[in-house]
Amino acid sequence: MTAKLSGNRKRLLKIVLIVGFFILSAIGYGLYWAFYDMNRLPTGVYLTESTSPDGKYTVKAYVSSPSLSADAVRGELMFNESKRKPKNIYWNYRESTAEIVWQDERTVVINGLSLQVPNEKFDWRHD
Structure with a gap:
């Protein structure tokens, strides 16, 4: 038993x-x-864009102005030579402008922050 x-x-x-x-x-x-899901970020208003030197990637920047908090900038990586959907790679709080500069084919600097595309991303909520 x-x-x-x-x-x-x-x-x-x-x-x-x-x-x-x-x-x-x-x-x-x-x-x-x-x-934490960066795919749920608000779309925002288009600011600017910049294409990589080899033409494989384009980063588009948008500013989001939520009603109860400060502006935030979202950077979206576009894959120009493939059918992959865009990927959010940059989200920073208390910004309303975006300066995008490519250092080489895979390194983009957004508002002074360097990222290796397509794998790196920055989200102020995690840093």
Whole structure:
């Protein structure tokens, strides 16, 4: 009889752990989606753009003016030679202008911050 109870306890423990894992995963994803996902940034008003020396990339800058906080600049990387969708690579708070300068084919400087495209990104909420 005790062996059967032990088996039931193990089964119950497995179920509790699995359900707990899914609940924590859902909460974690919800927090990421709500506070960190750069794809949810507001579109903003177009400021300027600059194309890389080899023509593979274009960075477009937009300013967002939320009603209750300061302006923010969003930089969007466009892939000129492929059908990839644009990627947000820059989001900085308390800015309303954008200066975009390419140092080489893969290094772009946005308002003094250097990024290696297409993999690096800057989000003021994380730094």
